[in-house]
């Protein structure tokens with residue numbers, strides 16, 4: 001892994017931790033949280049995408065399949081002890097973080113509410129691809145198919161049983177997110193707009209099946 005992608009990951013992990021903290025439920029220190037997030041995803045994040053596209057894709061597939069089977073094997077694959085409430089909060093934070101980045105791309109590439117800035121688009125797309133590739137399947141541990149205490153979840157219990165269905169929407173999502181990052185790297189607005197639409201469809205593809213309204 002290159003130093004750049006390492007620091008990018010760390011920044012993301014910090015943002016992710018920060019967004020968890022803003023939910024006001026996690027009392028732990030942000031840097032400790034960030035380090036834990038980083039530890040959890042480092043083994044899953046193998047290569048720099050721009051230099052090794054094919055390796056990236058192969059590894060991405062392995063990671064997706066790995067993280068999906070993690071839904072079943074979550075306890076044994078967990079990189080650290082995590083309680084059910086935390087798992088729900090982390091996954092919601094991850095999705096919310098992606099939504100923030102999707103909104104930025106939409107504002108620049110589709111709506112024109114924000115001036116086009118290729119660097120910011122690329123940063124947002126890379127954050128989405130990295131989050132998509134972070135092994136979020138590991139956050140669907142047993143016991144989190146329903147609300148835990150005051151921590152509400154909108155996941156449908158089917159997400160824990162329909163492994164084939166989850167694999168299908170998961171692969172579509174990872175492919176779309178990776179293509180979005182590749183389009184952003186070219187700096188081509190039309191290509192980004194197209195890849196953005198496909199990514200949005202893939203988010204919706206999972207929500208329609210596995211998220212309550």
Ligand code: HEC
Pocket residue numbers: 088091092093095096098099102128152153154155156159169170173199200202203204206207210211
């Ligand atoms: C593989 C399935 C899947 C994919 C792909 C997916 N989501 Fe979700 N999303 C969920 C589930 C399940 C929840 C509910 C999580 C919970 O409440 O425990 C959720 C919740 C959310 C939430 C609410 C988070 C909160 O604060 O409670 C947002 C926002 C969101 N997703 C956005 C997105 C965006 C944007 C994408 C695509 C870039 C995306 N999701 C891709 C399954 C998915």
